[in-house]
Amino acid sequence: DAKTTQPTSMDCAEGRAANLPCNHSTISGNEYVYWYRQIHSQGPQYIIHGLKNNETNEMASLIITEDRKSSTLILPHATLRDTAVYYCIVSDLYSGGGADGLTFGKGTHLIIQP
Amino acid sequence: NAGVTQTPKFRILKIGQSMTLQCTQDMNHNYMYWYRQDPGMGLKLIYYSVGAGITDKGEVPNGYNVSRSTTEDFPLRLELAAPSQTSVYFCASSYSDRGATEAFFGQGTRLTVV
Numbered sequence: 001d002a003k004t005t006q007p008t009s010m011d012c013a014e015g016r017a018a019n020l021p022c023n024h025s026t027i028s029g030n031e032y033v034y035w036y037r038q039i040h041s042q043g044p045q046y047i048i049h050g051l052k053n054n055e056t057n058e059m060a061s062l063i064i065t066e067d068r069k070s071s072t073l074i075l076p077h078a079t080l081r082d083t084a085v086y087y088c089i090v091s092d093l094y095s096g097g098g099a100d101g102l103t104f105g106k107g108t109h110l111i112i113q114p
Numbered sequence: 115n116a117g118v119t120q121t122p123k124f125r126i127l128k129i130g131q132s133m134t135l136q137c138t139q140d141m142n143h144n145y146m147y148w149y150r151q152d153p154g155m156g157l158k159l160i161y162y163s164v165g166a167g168i169t170d171k172g173e174v175p176n177g178y179n180v181s182r183s184t185t186e187d188f189p190l191r192l193e194l195a196a197p198s199q200t201s202v203y204f205c206a207s208s209y210s211d212r213g214a215t216e217a218f219f220g221q222g223t224r225l226t227v228v
Contacts, residue, residue: 041202041222042221043118043219043221044157044217046216046218087156101149101206104149
């Protein structure tokens with residue numbers, strides 16, 4: 001069973017910030033939150049991950065609530081190339097993309113509108 | 115640095131035929147994975163390996179076999195192809211000791227069994 005809940009689809013205007021929510025109410029203390037995206041027909045691409053603190057890299061920002069039961073991925077200035085399926089995944093410290101892999105749900109299909 | 119390379123990109127098999135999907139990575143990653151993705155669905159883990167000589171089953175291993183004789187290569191074998199194995203197959207790798215890590219994915223092999 002998926003450990004995360006995401007909206008099926010979202011629209012965002014080009015140039016605006018895209019905010020993708022994810023609920024993970026059963027997350028345990030040693031589980032990280034990962035975000036990957038999959039552009040049509042390509043392999044998934046890593047975006048960002050976090051444990052407790054908010055994180056930012058060149059692609060996105062990750063905001064994790066204090067109770068860690070939900071998070072939001074923020075693409076600050078969405079472009080048409082950001083149209084993709086975005087997967088929110090929780091995975092524990094010692095596998096974290098390691099031994100038992102990553103469990104992918106259906107993700108959120110983000111459509112950037114011109 | 116090519117990352118994760120999968121061959122072939124496309125293949126059509128007849129029911130009962132066998133084939134090997136090739137996967138190689140040049141990042142010296144210890145962990146490697148095989149996933150399959152059916153239309154409109156997330157990825158499901160078939161097999162994974164934590165290092166040369168060590169493999170283990172994932173969520174959907176039936177009908178597949180793997181081997182890991184070197185760090186670089188992780189081939190997936192289909193012995194008796196069935197229509198239910200029509201899917202897109204992704205290979206991935208990660209370096210995992212402890213803690214969070216990102217997984218790198220290949221571009222996929224699109225397999226049709228007729």
